[in-house]
Amino acid sequence: MSCDVMSDKRQRARIQGSWAKQLPKRSGPTGAASNNYQPNNANAASGSWGSGPQKTSKTFEFYQPTKPIREVPTEKVIELAGDYEISHGPSGVSRLRLLPGFLPPEEADWMFSKLLAELPWSQKTNYRQGEAYGEPRLTCWYGELPYTYAHSTMAANTQWHPLLVTLRQAVEQVSASSFNSLLCNLYRDGHDSIGWHSDDEASLGAKPTIASFSLGDTRVFSLRKQPPPEDNGDYTYVERIRVPLSHGTLLLMEGATQDDWQHQVAKEYHDKGPRINLTFRTTFPEPDRHRPGTKMRFVAKQP
Ligand SMILES: O=C(O)CCC(=O)C(=O)O
Structure with missing residues (x-):
């Protein structure tokens, strides 16, 4: 017998986010401190509030859940x-x-x-x-x-x-x-x-x-x-x-x-x-x- 599935409302959110620690400031080629935030890894999409002279101490990171989604x-x-x-x-x-x-x-x-x-x-x-x-x-x-x-x-x-x-x-x-x-x-x-x-x-x-x-x-x-x-x-x-x-x-x-x-x-x-x-x-x-x-x-x- 085959088994149909329906979406489980209790399933984990497909996109999850968390507050990340501020990355250490990188030195540019000249040795000057940079305000640009870098992604933690190639798969992660990062967002940040504030740019230019406005500094924030945190980023919000989005990533795919690693556990497979279970269906009821x-x-x-x-x-x-x-x-x-x-x-x-x-x-x-x-x-x-x-x-x-x-x-x-x-x-x-x-x-x-x-x-x-x-x-x-x-x-x-x-x-x-x-x-x-x-x-x-x-x-x-x-x-x-x-x-x-x-x-x-x-x-x-x-x-x-x-x-x-x-x-x-x-x-x-x-x-x-x-x-x-x-x-x-x-x-x-x-x-x-x-x-x-x-x-x-x-x-x-x-x-x-x-x-x-x-x-x-x-x-x-x-x-x-x-x-x-x-x-x-x-x-x-x-x-x-x-x-x-x-x-x-x-x-x-x-x-x-x-x-x-x-x-x-x-x-x-x-x-x-x-x-x-x-x-x-x-x-x-x-x-x-x-x-x-x-x-x-x-x-x-x-x-
Ligand atoms: O009433 C029924 O159909 C089931 C009864 C039953 O499961 C039981 O008494 O163990």
């Missing part, structure tokens, strides 16, 4: 069905697969109202730097094991709702993966959200495939690439992608996506109705978490 990549949009290799490093290939209309609208309508009414939704209490806060959405967790993120653990619902069993089979078939766990999210309106994070808990194993199915109002699923180490956590210049997830859409995240990218669903302050998002995952019991290739990261999810 234009955010890409993915909205058509297809497979997208969104990056090829540093941890390998990151892939998205988008399937709008995975479930036809009438079935999606019916499933939405059943799940809204019948799943055991509740608000999770998370912790950031020891401070408790209510996650701004409702959730419930299905699987064989509890699930921990943002320093708080969700108990597992081991009896899957029959609709979720049917849906899981359909998702497994199309993704050629198997899933033993499901995080259900209910965004009650546009004020509900989830902040930047990766699904990289040790319990999910290395390079997890995550299948994310959406019902209800369309919300923007955003991704941003992890910055290179030399940027020290500065996301200013990273690649960004937005994927509007509409009623009945399935999105697969595969390969290195959880290593090399973060994702979020930001708040949207104009009229937004409720939305349900179901993310199918595979979780591993404790001993398997230490198998070769599994990255042990204990970075808290952001709210």
Whole structure:
């Protein structure tokens, strides 16, 4: 995929200036002191105020910046069905697969109202730097094991709702993966959200495939690439992608996506109705978490 760029307002000025020290007075061929200022080097254009008998003690020097100007990549949009290799490093290939209309609208309508009414939704209490806060959405967790993120653990619902069993089979078939766990999210309106994070808990194993199915109002699923180490956590210049997830859409995240990218669903302050998002995952019991290739990261999810 090519990468368009736009001018970065934060870029360094193309012409920079600084006050320079007065040059030492040169002796002319006759040995007399000269009032003419000389450029410091051949590439620099110098200006000075005052001439002839008026003396100034400083010059203003203009020079080209030596650092290359960095551009902020234009955010890409993915909205058509297809497979997208969104990056090829540093941890390998990151892939998205988008399937709008995975479930036809009438079935999606019916499933939405059943799940809204019948799943055991509740608000999770998370912790950031020891401070408790209510996650701004409702959730419930299905699987064989509890699930921990943002320093708080969700108990597992081991009896899957029959609709979720049917849906899981359909998702497994199309993704050629198997899933033993499901995080259900209910965004009650546009004020509900989830902040930047990766699904990289040790319990999910290395390079997890995550299948994310959406019902209800369309919300923007955003991704941003992890910055290179030399940027020290500065996301200013990273690649960004937005994927509007509409009623009945399935999105697969595969390969290195959880290593090399973060994702979020930001708040949207104009009229937004409720939305349900179901993310199918595979979780591993404790001993398997230490198998070769599994990255042990204990970075808290952001709210
Ligand atoms: O709601 C979504 O589309 C994404 C949910 C998500 O990223 C998560 O729960 O980890």
